[in-house]
Amino acid sequence: MKKLPILFAAAMLVACQKPAEKLITRADVEPQYLTVMDRTVYEDSTSAWHQIDEHTWHGNGRLVYNESMYLIEGDSMALLLDAGTVIPNLREVVESLTDKPIMLAATHVHPDHTGAAISQWDTLWMNAGDEVNVPEFMPDYKGVHAYLYDGQVIDLGGRHILVVFTPGHTPGSTTFLDLEHHYGFSADAFGSNNLLVFTTMTTVSSSAERLIRFMKRHDIPFCFPGHFWGDNLESQQRISDVGRVAEEILRGEHTPVMMENPRLPYMVENYGVMLNYNDEAIQ
Numbered sequence: 001m002k003k004l005p006i007l008f009a010a011a012m013l014v015a016c017q018k019p020a021e022k023l024i025t026r027a028d029v030e031p032q033y034l035t036v037m038d039r040t041v042y043e044d045s046t047s048a049w050h051q052i053d054e055h056t057w058h059g060n061g062r063l064v065y066n067e068s069m070y071l072i073e074g075d076s077m078a079l080l081l082d083a084g085t086v087i088p089n090l091r092e093v094v095e096s097l098t099d100k101p102i103m104l105a106a107t108h109v110h111p112d113h114t115g116a117a118i119s120q121w122d123t124l125w126m127n128a129g130d131e132v133n134v135p136e137f138m139p140d141y142k143g144v145h146a147y148l149y150d151g152q153v154i155d156l157g158g159r160h161i162l163v164v165f166t167p168g169h170t171p172g173s174t175t176f177l178d179l180e181h182h183y184g185f186s187a188d189a190f191g192s193n194n195l196l197v198f199t200t201m202t203t204v205s206s207s208a209e210r211l212i213r214f215m216k217r218h219d220i221p222f223c224f225p226g227h228f229w230g231d232n233l234e235s236q237q238r239i240s241d242v243g244r245v246a247e248e249i250l251r252g253e254h255t256p257v258m259m260e261n262p263r264l265p266y267m268v269e270n271y272g273v274m275l276n277y278n279d280e281a282i283q
């Protein structure tokens with residue numbers, strides 16, 4: 001019996017010495033996805049659609065830095081993430097890509113993601129946290145706001161999409177993890193170039209940490225962002241770096257560059273990631 005504490009201490013020492021698990025970087029994953037934007041399956045003056053795999057498509061509008069949409073098809077239904085800014089024929093286009101009924105969900109409420117075309121669906125699935133943005137950015141939608149919940153699994157038939165709340169960019173920013181195809185869809189929460197922080201640095205840091213835990217658990221190497229132009233997949237390493245920079249900002253370790261945006265006047269860049277924010281975010 002006396003030996004037990006020693007064994008326990010030795011085990012703890014080994015556990016403590018275990019090197020930090022390597023996070024997946026952009027370089028680890030990009031090569032096979034660099035050609036997504038070349039695989040165009042539909043194109044007109046308001047949107048272009050590209051095939052990611054046999055049952056997954058990326059679409060982008062043409063008004064706000066390639067504002068992205070993703071169509072994810074299962075055996076019984078399909079999920080459309082976001083609706084772009086102004087895409088008058090969105091429903092017609094996505095219905096030409098899949099013959100399954102299409103559920104529309106918003107990654108967050110901003111005009112380049114929940115634009116005019118949301119009116120083509122009677123129900124919009126969204127995070128209730130972004131109701132605060134509805135009066136300014138989505139005042140005309142007459143349909144039902146159906147609320148997603150954190151940890152919800154959307155069953156598309158043989159394909160399951162896990163809903164992970166990742167507030168930071170907005171209070172209701174949400175990431176969707178495809179458990180079978182191993183894709184993440186992080187929209188503007190992570191990956192759309194500069195992270196525009198409309199909440200707080202603590203929120204950003206905890207979302208980053210939490211999302212990485214889910215990505216590792218479900219073997220998801222990267223996320224497709226909300227503004228995708230072919231070479232900006234968001235890796236685990238970059239998400240982690242965003243969290244690190246948020247904490248450094250909280251500790252006062254950076255002098256921000258001043259920007260011309262009155263809502264988010266500060267910008268900090270470190271480890272290749274950029275965060276734009278204001279005074280209210282320093283908490």
Ligand SMILES: [Zn+2]
Nearest residue numbers: 108110169188
């Ligand atoms: Zn946004």
